[in-house]
Structure formats: structure tokens, C-alpha cells
Amino acid sequence: MNAAQLDSTFAALADPTRRAILARLALGETTVMDLARPFDMSQPAISKHLKVLERAGLVSRGRDAQRRPVKLEAEPLKEANGWLESYRAFWEARFDRLDALLTRLQSDRPAEPPPAPKKSRKKT
Amino acid sequence: MPKTTDLNVTLPSDTEIRMTRSFNAPRRLVWDAYTKPELMQQWMTGPSGWVLKVIGGDVRVGARYRLEWSRPGDGAVMGAGGVYLEVREPERLSCTERFDDPWYPGEAINSYDLVEAAGRTTLHQHFRYESKAARDMALSSHMDEGMAESYRRLDGILASILAADAARPSA
Numbered sequence: 477m478n479a480a481q482l483d484s485t486f487a488a489l490a491d492p493t494r495r496a497i498l499a500r501l502a503l504g505e506t507t508v509m510d511l512a513r514p515f516d517m518s519q520p521a522i523s524k525h526l527k528v529l530e531r532a533g534l535v536s537r538g539r540d541a542q543r544r545p546v547k548l549e550a551e552p553l554k555e556a557n558g559w560l561e562s563y564r565a566f567w568e569a570r571f572d573r574l575d576a577l578l579t580r581l582q583s584d585r586p587a588e589p590p591p592a593p594k595k596s597r598k599k600t
Numbered sequence: 601m602p603k604t605t606d607l608n609v610t611l612p613s614d615t616e617i618r619m620t621r622s623f624n625a626p627r628r629l630v631w632d633a634y635t636k637p638e639l640m641q642q643w644m645t646g647p648s649g650w651v652l653k654v655i656g657g658d659v660r661v662g663a664r665y666r667l668e669w670s671r672p673g674d675g676a677v678m679g680a681g682g683v684y685l686e687v688r689e690p691e692r693l694s695c696t697e698r699f700d701d702p703w704y705p706g707e708a709i710n711s712y713d714l715v716e717a718a719g720r721t722t723l724h725q726h727f728r729y730e731s732k733a734a735r736d737m738a739l740s741s742h743m744d745e746g747m748a749e750s751y752r753r754l755d756g757i758l759a760s761i762l763a764a765d766a767a768r769p770s771a
Contacts, residue, residue, distance in 0.1 A: 550766075563617075563739050564609045571607055571621050573643035574633055578625035581632075581639075 485552050488532035493517070494525050501535060501548035511546060614732040617739065619725040627714040627721040631690035634712060635659045640667070646678070661687055665695065682707070690714060697727075706730035708738070 488494055497511060512522040526546060529535040533552045538545040608620045623630055633639045637654035645652050646669040656665030666681035682696035694711035706729065713724040729735040 559740055560609065560611075564607060567609070567619060567621075568607045570643060570645075571623075573645065574630075575623060577633055577639065577643050578623055578629055581629050582625060 484532040485534065485555075488528050488534055489553075491525065491528075494529055497522070497525060497529065498534060498548060498553070501546060505538070505545045505547040507543050507545055611735075611739075615729050615735050617727045617735065620722065621725070622720055622722045624719075625721055626719055627716040628690045630714055630721045630723060631693070634693060645669075650678075655681075659684060659687055659689070659693075661685065682710075685709070686711070705734045705737075708734070 489498075493515065496515070500506070500511060500514070508519055508522060508526065511526075512519045515522060526535060526537075530537065534549055536547050536549055538547065606621075610618045612618050633643065635657070637657050640654045640656075641652050644654070644667065650669045650671050653668045653670070654666070655668070656663075659665075661684055663684050664681060665684070666679065668677060668679045670677045679700040680697060682698055684693070684695045686692060686694035692711065692713050694709065697708045697710050698706075708730075709728045711726045711728075713726075715722045715724070727735075727738065729738060
């Protein structure tokens with residue numbers, strides 16, 4: 477995947493409505509009308525989002541002239557996810573080591589003693 | 601001890617990377633882990649087989665720091681370093697970063713904000729590059745190292761979209 481393509485994938489995914497559209501399409505292809513229904517949005521508004529997704533190569537439209545069903549194209553999504561996910565995994569591994577270090581530091585060097593309980597204990 | 605919150609990575613603009621992560625520790629300790637060479641060496645390590653040496657410890661505006669990852673045996677060395685731009689112990693640190701053998705063009709500006717609440721610290725880590733190309737190179741540079749890990753860690757909306765798509769019988 478080239479940088480421009482990846483860029484358009486990230487831009488397309490930046491919008492919550494478009495992510496919701498993709499999540500819906502993961503269940504199967506559908507028409508624009510059916511797609512618009514749960515979103516409380518006009519068909520033109522949904523069509524606009526679909527154009528962004530289509531340009532990013534994340535969805536495609538069927539040939540059927542009347543229905544033009546919308547279909548998820550998972551491949552660019554997999555690549556974009558791989559790139560950012562790898563970066564995240566690199567830092568997560570680093571931060572896991574930092575976690576372990578912080579735990580060690582706190583057990584080596586106990587902080588202030590815990591505050592004394594406010595209520596005095598019952599005298600026996 | 602409860603698991604700390606997951607790392608959140610976002611791309612707020614074409615030239616930035618932002619990360620947020622919480623730790624079960626007061627921020628003074630997180631600050632130390634980011635600024636004391638003997639502590640930095642323990643977690644900013646590179647790929648396995650590489651050893652990290654940190655030169656620094658003088659944490660004030662204008663002072664330099666340097667990190668050197670080397671591979672004993674073949675003498676391979678990768679170095680990076682920079683200058684501290686802002687030092688407000690223990691809440692904000694900002695520095696430049698440049699690699700000797702640059703895998704991204706130019707210099708990055710890294711800043712770290714530490715917010716403490718109830719003995720926990722939330723770290724906001726922010727990297728700004730000179731260009732979008734540099735940012736993208738930095739992002740893709742950990743592809744290999746991160747890959748093995750990443751398969752175990754797929755989560756969030758993208759993963760669920762992909763899972764649902766995979767489970768669906770193809771038309």
C-alpha cells in the first residue's frame with residue numbers, strides 16, 4: 477500500500493459515521509437506502525460518506541443499476557490496521573517494560589508509610 | 601495490581617503522533633524513568649540482542665541527551681539524541697530527537713506530559729515531525745518488530761469489522 481492510499485484510508489476512518497457504515501457492511505452488502513435507515517441521516521448525506529469510503533477503496537458498489545449494493549472491501553483496512561497496529565504494539569511492549577520497572581522501583585523504595593487510620597482503634 | 605489502561609495511539613494531524621497511557625505509579629517515578637540514564641536503559645531497549653546505553657542525566661533546558669543501541673559481536677550501532685527544550689519536573693518534558701542514521705528526515709520534537717491522580721500517572725506522549733513523509737516513516741518503522749505482537753493485540757473497531765467480515769460467507 478502506498479502512502480497516499482494509506483492516508484485516504486486513515487482519513488476515511490476518522491469519521492464515526494463512516495466507521496459505523498463499515499461495521500454495518502461487515503455483516504453483508506446492502507443498499508444505500510437500507511444503510512441510511514439506522515443512521516437518522518438523509519440518503520444524500522450517507523451517499524457523501526460512501527463516496528469518501530469508495531475513494532479510499534474501502535467499499536465498492538455493485539453493477540446492478542437500480543440497487544447498486546454497497547460492499548465492504550476489507551483489504552485496505554487490513555493494511556492500514558497492520559501499520560498503525562504494529563506501531564502501537566511496539567510502544568505497548570515498551571510501556572509493558574516501563575510498567576515492570578515502575579513496579580520494581582516501588583517495591584524497592586516504598587513510598588510514604590500508609591496514612592494512619594483516622595478513627596482510633598477501639599481500646600480493649 | 602490491576603492492569604494499567606491500554607495504550608491509545610492517535611494521529612491528530614499529518615505531522616503528529618499522540619499516545620496516552622496510564623501507569624500505577626506516581627509521576628515522579630515516571631519522570632525518573634524518562635530522564636535517568638540508569639532507568640531509561642532498562643525499558644527503552646531495542647530489538648532483542650541489542651544493548652542500550654544512555655548518556656545524559658543533566659536534565660535542563662539546552663542540555664543534550666544521547667541514546668545508543670549496539671549489538672555486541674558485530675559492532676552495529678544505532679544512535680539518537682537531542683536537546684531538552686522544556687523541563688518542568690515532574691509534569692512536562694520536551695526535547696528534540698534526531699537519529700544519526702536517520703530513518704525519518706529532519707528532527708522530531710517530542711513532548712511528554714504527566715498527570716497524576718490518586719497515585720496513578722497518565723502520560724501524554726506527543727511526537728511532531730517536520731513533514732508528513734517523516735511522520736509516516738516513523739509510523740511504519742516499527743512494522744517488523746511490532747508485527748508479531750500486533751497479531752495478539754488486534755482490538756477495537758477495526759478488528760471487529762475485520763472479524764465480522766471474515767465470518768461472513770462470501771457471496
